[in-house]
Amino acid sequence: MKARVRFTKRDKIRFLSHRDLARVWERGLxxxxxxxxxxxxxxxxxxxxxxxxxxTGYESLGEYLxxxxxxxxxxxxxxxxxxxTPHLPPGMEATAAIELEPGVDSLQHAVTSCxxxxxxxxxxxxxxxxxxxxxxxxxxxPVTVTRKGSDSEIDARPAILxxxxxxxxxxxxxxxxxRPTAVLEATIATQPRSLRPAELLRALDATWRDGRVLRxxxxxxxxxxxxxxxxxxxxxxxxxxxxxxAEARAx
Amino acid sequence: MxxxxxxxxxxxxxxxxxxxxxxxxxxxxVPSPAPGRVGWxxxxxxxxxxxxxxxxxxxxxxxxNERPDALAERSYAPWTDLIEVMRxxxxxxxSVDTHRSADEFDVIAFNLSSELVYTNLLECLDLARVPIRxxxxxxxxPLVGAGGHATFxxxxxxxxxxxxxxxxxxEAVGEITEVxxxxxxxxxxxxxxxxxxxxxxxxEGVYVPSLYEATxxxxxxxxxxxxxxxxxxxKVEKRTIADLGDWPYPKQQLVPLTExxxxxxxxxxxxxxxxxxxxxxxxxxxxxxxxxxADQVASMxxxxxxxxxxxxxxxxxxxxxxxxxxxxxxSTAMDDEVGCGNVSVSLPSLRVDAFTVGVAAQIQKARxxxxxxxxxxxxxxxxxxxxxxxxxxxxxxxxxxxxxxGWRRVKLYFLTGLPTETDEDTLGIVELAxxxxxxxxxxxxxxxxxxxxxxFVPKAFTPFQxxxxxxxxxxxxxxxxxxDAAKKSKGVQLKWHDTRASVxxxxxxxxxxxxxxxxxxxxxxxxxxxxxxxxxxIELWTTAIExxxxxxxxxxxxxxxxxxxxxxxxxxxxxxxxxxxQDWRDALDEVGLEDCRWTPCYDCGACTGYGIEHVVASAVxxxxxxxxxxxxxxxxxxxxxxxxxxxxxxxxx
Numbered sequence: 001m002k003a004r005v006r007f008t009k010r011d012k013i014r015f016l017s018h019r020d021l022a023r024v025w026e027r028g029l030x031x032x033x034x035x036x037x038x039x040x041x042x043x044x045x046x047x048x049x050x051x052x053x054x055x056t057g058y059e060s061l062g063e064y065l066x067x068x069x070x071x072x073x074x075x076x077x078x079x080x081x082x083x084x085t086p087h088l089p090p091g092m093e094a095t096a097a098i099e100l101e102p103g104v105d106s107l108q109h110a111v112t113s114c115x116x117x118x119x120x121x122x123x124x125x126x127x128x129x130x131x132x133x134x135x136x137x138x139x140x141x142p143v144t145v146t147r148k149g150s151d152s153e154i155d156a157r158p159a160i161l162x163x164x165x166x167x168x169x170x171x172x173x174x175x176x177x178x179r180p181t182a183v184l185e186a187t188i189a190t191q192p193r194s195l196r197p198a199e200l201l202r203a204l205d206a207t208w209r210d211g212r213v214l215r216x217x218x219x220x221x222x223x224x225x226x227x228x229x230x231x232x233x234x235x236x237x238x239x240x241x242x243x244x245x246a247e248a249r250a251x
Numbered sequence: 252m253x254x255x256x257x258x259x260x261x262x263x264x265x266x267x268x269x270x271x272x273x274x275x276x277x278x279x280x281v282p283s284p285a286p287g288r289v290g291w292x293x294x295x296x297x298x299x300x301x302x303x304x305x306x307x308x309x310x311x312x313x314x315x316n317e318r319p320d321a322l323a324e325r326s327y328a329p330w331t332d333l334i335e336v337m338r339x340x341x342x343x344x345x346s347v348d349t350h351r352s353a354d355e356f357d358v359i360a361f362n363l364s365s366e367l368v369y370t371n372l373l374e375c376l377d378l379a380r381v382p383i384r385x386x387x388x389x390x391x392x393p394l395v396g397a398g399g400h401a402t403f404x405x406x407x408x409x410x411x412x413x414x415x416x417x418x419x420x421x422e423a424v425g426e427i428t429e430v431x432x433x434x435x436x437x438x439x440x441x442x443x444x445x446x447x448x449x450x451x452x453x454x455e456g457v458y459v460p461s462l463y464e465a466t467x468x469x470x471x472x473x474x475x476x477x478x479x480x481x482x483x484x485x486k487v488e489k490r491t492i493a494d495l496g497d498w499p500y501p502k503q504q505l506v507p508l509t510e511x512x513x514x515x516x517x518x519x520x521x522x523x524x525x526x527x528x529x530x531x532x533x534x535x536x537x538x539x540x541x542x543x544x545a546d547q548v549a550s551m552x553x554x555x556x557x558x559x560x561x562x563x564x565x566x567x568x569x570x571x572x573x574x575x576x577x578x579x580x581x582s583t584a585m586d587d588e589v590g591c592g593n594v595s596v597s598l599p600s601l602r603v604d605a606f607t608v609g610v611a612a613q614i615q616k617a618r619x620x621x622x623x624x625x626x627x628x629x630x631x632x633x634x635x636x637x638x639x640x641x642x643x644x645x646x647x648x649x650x651x652x653x654x655x656x657g658w659r660r661v662k663l664y665f666l667t668g669l670p671t672e673t674d675e676d677t678l679g680i681v682e683l684a685x686x687x688x689x690x691x692x693x694x695x696x697x698x699x700x701x702x703x704x705x706x707f708v709p710k711a712f713t714p715f716q717x718x719x720x721x722x723x724x725x726x727x728x729x730x731x732x733x734x735d736a737a738k739k740s741k742g743v744q745l746k747w748h749d750t751r752a753s754v755x756x757x758x759x760x761x762x763x764x765x766x767x768x769x770x771x772x773x774x775x776x777x778x779x780x781x782x783x784x785x786x787x788x789i790e791l792w793t794t795a796i797e798x799x800x801x802x803x804x805x806x807x808x809x810x811x812x813x814x815x816x817x818x819x820x821x822x823x824x825x826x827x828x829x830x831x832x833q834d835w836r837d838a839l840d841e842v843g844l845e846d847c848r849w850t851p852c853y854d855c856g857a858c859t860g861y862g863i864e865h866v867v868a869s870a871v872x873x874x875x876x877x878x879x880x881x882x883x884x885x886x887x888x889x890x891x892x893x894x895x896x897x898x899x900x901x902x903x904x
Contacts, residue, residue, distance in 0.1 A: 024508055027506065031558070091275075172257075
């Protein structure tokens with residue numbers, strides 16, 4: 001069967017690159033003795049396909065991975081989550097899984113927007129709130145982005161689906177000058193054109209710097225309504241969640 | 252105490268490969284400091300990618316953390332971009348395990364594999380806020396030690412380290428811990444520190460350079476290196492563990508989250524080497540051979556694979572296919588279905604013969620990378636001089652076997668600049684490779700042959716230690732000869748190591764204590780990561796040598812005399828100096844010596860000196876005969892070669 005798994009990427013391991021992720025999952029599944037189907041050809045590799053890449057250094061509560069389990073893998077979704085998580089590095093937890101029907105869109109195609117929680121270092125809450133209101137009211141919000149090595153100016157406004165400022169959490173230990181002064185909650189479209197959180201921040205104000213950046217949700221559109229790649233289902237309907245799932249939903 | 256992490260974290264997103272600074276590997280330990288525990292910081296002074304897989308460091312890491320009176324954490328050289336941030340933001344060198352500051356440890360111990368990392372050692376010490384010169388350290392500073400292969404001529408860096416461990420560290424680190432434990436339990440002053448060093452000098456295998464003085468003759472040669480303290484022995488013997496079976500480490504090999512070299516399960520099958528290749532320092536200084544019992548290798552492989560999730564295991568040692576228990580280990584590893592999917596077993600140091608290739612074929616699931624052999628010299632005459640007794644027939648059979656078994660790429664390693672080498676010998680390299688390629692094509696194989704050539708650097712404690720290295724111009728001339736020949740050969744690919752880097756290695760490899768000033772000069776002028784081609788700069792070295800009033804040619808290219816006192820004469824790797832000299836003369840007479848594991852002893856001194864005989868896992872030599880395709884050259888007969896029964900290489904569970 002094909003399983004779609006949601007997992008977190010938090011704390012120190014947020015510095016793993018996207019390529020490191022593949023390696024980590026491959027080994028984690030092997031250590032958990034979960035049998036994965038392999039590709040054909042000269043250099044067979046386990047069939048894992050990841051969703052949208054997360055920039056190195058960003059955290060996430062909702063990353064996705066499709067796993068092609070081999071026929072020998074006699075395992076329920078609950079067991080999959082429970083067995084693999086102890087073999088993932090600290091900060092990475094497999095929190096939910098569903099069985100994928102054949103023909104379901106790949107993650108790359110299905111996801112249309114993401115929710116972000118972006119710490120900002122620089123502006124006061126008032127200044128940040130005012131600027132956000134300006135941007136939401138604007139017709140156009142130009143920003144310079146670098147794609148494939150060359151710079152171009154684009155309009156960021158269409159990709160901004162939701163935006164608001166909230167207070168930062170209680171201060172963490174660290175260098176005071178680098179503590180966040182405000183937090184931006186944003187929903188950014190990923191199709192037709194994506195906008196990176198750092199670019200969004202630059203579009204708001206080039207002097208603001210980012211602190212910790214957290215992707216909280218990825219969204220697909222099902223019959224015009226927003227839905228996560230692993231939709232909220234009762235356990236009875238064939239999905240599976242781990243006990244810390246509640247934490248993920250609550251954020 | 253993770254006090255460096257909050258300072259470091261905000262900058263990690265802006266440096267390359269930040270994952271190398273976070274730790275979190277499977278097998279990483281989080282030791283808790285306690286007053287009774289001596290804190291060791293084990294440092295590999297190169298990048299994380301190179302340093303993490305280092306077995307020596309991992310073995311000591313585990314052994315120390317198992318002791319109640321010690322703990323160990325790890326550190327690697329930060330890359331240049333992070334170093335810039337660290338200096339700007341006043342962030343010290345830190346352990347990757349708990350991000351503790353380096354200067355909070357009691358011992359900082361470096362694993363040194365080669366000469367060109369010495370400047371990185373200085374950078375690490377400086378980042379650790381420890382004075383780079385041993386003489387400038389006081390009671391509040393950690394003790395600085397060094398181990399690893401480069402320590403057999405430690406004189407160039409002697410001024411920077413407080414102690415050196417020669418040979419195997421497994422037992423020595425325990426004894427060192429006891430001495431340091433007593434020191435840190437009392438008052439830490441310059442006097443008590445000096446006292447601790449005197450006690451370290453009493454430990455077998457530990458060399459304390461500050462307790463010796465080097466004096467020089469009017470002609471500049473070394474007069475002698477003598478103890479200036481009764482605590483220091485006249486000659487320091489290396490430490491050798493008798494039985495590898497007593498040390499089944501690593502038990503929990505580190506599995507990185509990010510890319511590193513040698514990224515697979517590595518199981519050491521033996522230490523030491525009996526081939527006696529005359530250019531090879533590693534083989535000479537690690538004698539005698541101590542094999543791990545075959546059943547222990549098998550269980551380390553099985554348990555290691557289950558624990559780590561690796562799908563590839565490498566049996567490591569010098570000349571691995573000489574391991575007498577190899578057939579059993581390989582079939583056990585293959586029989587064990589771990590998790591799902593087949594396991595690939597690789598033998599990094601392949602002996603050049605068709606039998607071994609046959610073994611390799613059974614066990615390597617995918618012929619992903621090339622198969623590598625190291626004939627080292629291009630003609631039979633030259634190979635006899637260096638005592639690497641591989642015949643041409645051996646090589647062709649092995650290469651043919653490799654292509655037949657499905658490998659597409661064969662790599663051949665060679666040295667140029669060897670003693671007595673003529674142009675005919677040099678060109679023999681490409682001829683040999685060409686003929687391999689031609690034979691392959693004749694048989695219808697579609698494969699490539701790549702030749703990788705390095706300039707030969709004479710090293711301490713080898714029969715070639717008296718040989719004056721080829722000059723950089725001469726090495727370059729030979730490389731150019733090879734390049735022309737390769738172009739004409741239609742298909743042989745040629746790679747070569749930067750000849751300027753080779754001569755700098757030669758500058759330092761046999762140098763005396765005066766070289767410390769040069770190393771410091773290079774470091775102060777930004778000479779980090781000299782092992783890396785993107786950073787290596789010969790001008791830094793030539794400028795430094797001149798500034799220090801020394802002569803590059805004298806150190807690198809000069810032939811040493813038989814009665815010359817060498818900078819490492821007060822140390823011992825177990826080999827009698829006259830054995831080495833005799834072997835040097837034999838080399839010049841083109842006399843080859845057989846592998847002493849299976850044939851009578853030449854009394855090199857290693858076994859008799861330590862009261863250890865070669866410890867082998869099986870009484871039967873592998874493949875019959877000491878070198879080639881089971882052919883016993885001396886007796887002129889042919890020994891039939893049997894391959895292991897073929898196991899179907901399934902894919903998936």
